[in-house]
Every structure is written in C-alpha cells, then in structure tokens.
Amino acid sequence: MDRQTFSFFVGPSVFIMLALMTLPLLASIVLGMHFITFRNLDAPQWIGFQNYTDVLGDPEFWDSLEFTLIFIAIAVPARIVLGLLFALLLDQITRYRGVFIAAALVPFVMTPVVGTLIFRDMFDRGGPYWYWMQQLFEYRLFMNSTTVPLLIIFHSIWTATPFAMIVLFAGLQTLPQESLEAARVDGATWLQQLWHVAIPHLRSLFIFIGLISIMDSYRVFDSVFVLTQQNPIYDAETIMYYNFQVALSFGRLGKANAMSVLTVLGIFVVLIPFLVLTYREQTEED
C-alpha cells in the first residue's frame, strides 16, 4: 500500500480524532486559563494559571483524588482475583458453561446508570440484600458516608468481574498443552500447575485487564452520580464526579477545564510505560 492510498483510507479517522479530540484537549488547556461561568460564556476573562493553582489548592480535589485511588486499589485487584477464580471454576466444567457465561454478561452490558439504580435498590430499605443482611447478621444497613463509598466500589466489582472472567477463561483455553503435560508427568498438583504454568502464561492478560480497569476506574462517574443521589453528605466523590460538579453544579467552567487537564496529566503518569511498551511491540512486528 502506498502513502497516498494510506492517507485516503486513514484520513477520515485521523481527521475526526484531530478535530474532535486533539483540538478540544488544546481548547481545554486554554479555557482553563480563563474565568468562565454561565454568565460570561461569550466573554471569558483571562486569568493565566490561577485556575490551575486554584485546583491544586482545593482540598476537595485532593479528597476526590484520594477516594479515586482507594477505589482503584481495592476494585482492580478484586476484579482480577475474582475473575481468575471463576475462570478457573469454569475451566473445570463443560456442562452449562454457556449459561454461566451468558448470565455473567448481564451486569457487564447493562447500562451503568440502570445497573447502579438496580444495585442500590437491592441494598436499600426493603431490598433483598438489605433484608437478608438484617436476618442473617442482624446488621441494619444505612446509606451513610461509610457504606455508600463501599457500595460504589462493590458495584464496580459486580459489573467488571465478568469481563475479567471471560478474558481469563479464554486465556486458560490457550495454555501450552506440552508444558501442562510435562507438569502432569512430573506429578505436579493442580495448584502447582496453576502457579508454574497458568499464571505465568496469563501474565500479559493480567496487565491488559489491570490497565483497562485502572483507566476505567479513574474515570468512574455514573455509579457515583446514582448511588450518592448527588448528595454531598456521603463523602464519596470521585475525581470525575467532582470535576463534573465544578463544571455544571458550581458553574465554574474555567476551573473545571483546568481540573480535567490536570486529571489527564495524572493518567499519563500511569500510561506512559504502557505506551512505550506498545510502541516497541508494534515496531518489532514489522
């Protein structure tokens, strides 16, 4: 394929990405240097880096970042461990596999807003989980600043475990049979097979799931919006949610743009090693 045909094929897509992603991103940086509210949309006022220093000095920003990091620290390992556990269980059986997988897709494909609404109902007063907790453990669940953040994390585990499970299950089907056979001949137990053959083979998948999970957890928004019912008393704001509030609830558009630029910088710290890795992988293929 020559250069001209290549530009013809790739042109529209690159144009869309340039016009609709690169430009807005640059616009974000510039808008972040203005004081903008709903009242002066057409006449923004230049204030330099004041919005950026404002955000960095805002304790709520750091609180929301802290909760986002806690969220990632709990949810990402939990998804991978649970996903691996159920993938290993699925690997043990052959009957009804399809049924188990199809059922696991339900929380995964469900609209997040709806999924959270449904999830909340289960734990709300009169919901089955609420009732069973009360009956079995004599624990009365209230929505407060401890339980709501936990429910937000639990909800994300509920929706994302099936993804990890299906990816890891597919990975288990591609284990090198010779190594497994060799391990069996040497009398390796199931646990030893898992530890010495399966887990090393699945390593790149753990990285793949981990990265996707980190990226998605970093921008979690929908479930916070629904589970907190936009009520600040639950103290469960993630960085995206706080950013949204600064933009639409407080109407500080300039500060919100500055904050989103800073969050983009934040995710790049995690991402750069991965991008370098991908670059190497792709150039080696050629």
Place this chain on the structure above:
Amino acid sequence: MTRTDNPIARILIYIALALFTVYNVLPFAWTIMNSVKLPKDANARIPRFVFTPTGDNYSELWLNMTPEAFAPYGLALILIFFVLVVIALSANRIPAPNSVVYIGCIFAGVIVAVALPDIVNTAEFYDYLINSVIVTVGTLCVSLSIGALAGYGLARFRHVVSVYILVIALAFRSLPSLALVLPFYYLGQLSGLYDTHILLIFCLVAVNQPFTIWMLRSFFMEIPREIEEAAMIDGAGRLKSFVSVIVPIMWPGIITTGLFTLLLAYNDFLLARILTQINWTLPVGIAQFTGGEDPGHVTLAAAGSVSVTLPILVVIIFFQKYLIRGLASGAVKG
C-alpha cells in the same frame, strides 16, 4: 488444566458457579418483579416475591393516557413493528435481494416510529427512546465506516507512521472523556449546536474511534493479503477490492466491533447528560429516578430500568458469540 474427578469437589464447583450466576442476575430479576408490582408491594419492609402483577407502571411510563384509551391502532402498529423485525431477521429466506428487504423494513419501521406518538399519545420516555436510537445508530454508522477504512489502512501500511497513529490513539482511549466534552459543551453553547443529536453523535464517534480502529485493525491483520491482491490483479482498485472482497469476509469482525460501539453509545450517560438539555437519551431520562420520596417512584424506576435494559439484552443475547469472541481476542493475542 487437570480436571478434578472428586464428585464432592465437582458438586461444590457447580454450587459456586450457580451462586455466582444468582449474584449476577438477581438484581435484574428483582427489578423485573418490582416493575410489575403495585407501589404498596414494592415498598414493603419485607421483600415480596409473591404478589399480584400489574402493567400500570409500564403504561404510566410510556403513555400519557390511561390504558383504556390505548387505541387498537397503537397495538396494531407495535405488532407491525415486531413483524418487521422478524422479516428483517429472516431476510435470507425471502426471495428478494437482502438489501431491498432491509431498506424496506427500515423505511416501514421509521414510519411506524413516527406515527406511534400521534395515535397512542406516548409520554416523554418514548422521545428518549427515539433519541437514543438516533444517536446509537448514527454513532454506529459513522464510527464503523471511517473506522473500517482506517483499520484496514493501518493493517496494510507497514510504516512507522501507522505505529504513531496507533499509539496516540491508545493514549486517547485512556482520556477521561470530561476533558473532551467540556470544550464541546462550551463550543456547543456558542455555536448553537448544544442539545442536538449531531453534536452528541460526533462526540461519541470521537471518543470511540481509538478503540474502533485498534479492534478492526486486529481483525484485518488476520486476513491474508493474497485475497485482495488477487482482486487487484483482476483490475479492481484498492477501494473497490476493499468494498467488494474484504468487507464481505470481515462481517464477523465488524459485528463484534459494532457491538462494543453499540454498548458505548447506548449506555453513555456523561456525554449525553452534559451535551443535551431536553433531547435526553434513555440513560439521562432514567437518571431522574435517582431520588424522590414518592412511593410510586420505585416501581416506575423499575419499569424504566427494564425498558432501557431489555433492548440491549436482546441484542447481546442474539450476538453473544461475537461479543465473547471480541473479549477473548484480547486473550488469544496476549
């Protein structure tokens, strides 16, 4: 890996997986129950699994009138709609070109969708559905067509430029979408495009494009070059051989990518919430049920939840193997 022969262990495995299945589907099953309950059953202190079902919540959600006023014409139109879907799904067995069948069905479907509100006096929720369908279909068409071209180009042009584009796209994939949507919001307000379908569609296309080209490219890489080279020797140009030779054998890959695009566009809440004011899509419409003390609120929210979820579940169950293959393709390559 070695499978256990121990019968007790096998029983325990099945029990664990059964519990996992219950944990996955129980919330939705509970919501389906709530959606056909009377408010007094839904608000009971002890969860009620046995009750007298009612369809009131659905008619309150979808219609402005009482069910008695539900004209037979309305029912007839809904029936026609289902017949159209069945015809479209069995297009292969109909002695007419597939494209004619599809276009006819789509055309008739649009007429039914437009005529319905005049006949049965639908509520706002119906408008949200129409908005969601327009935005989802628009995003699918734009995203897949330009994404397929780009994915093909990137798979065939072995040059460092392709790698740059792919790596930058990957970086875009990870961006918090708020960083993109806030300037859109600002520019939309200034240009008057705020609250239009077109702005939302293009925003969704942009957010989705990095993922689309990566996924389609990996499917194109699996197609041997010889196939289109043969067509090109016969005198077809690149574009012609792409459309007439590559695309027909690429359908599974396009469907798989399309499913993920569909999920993204249909499920999106943040972008639609920011870029629309009255032209809400279904997720924004349903989010209004997140508060409120009205006792009828739980059942109405449940009816809304089921209404939003059923279409997507039907599509996913129908195309399940493509979705699972798409998820697993990350696995096989890794």
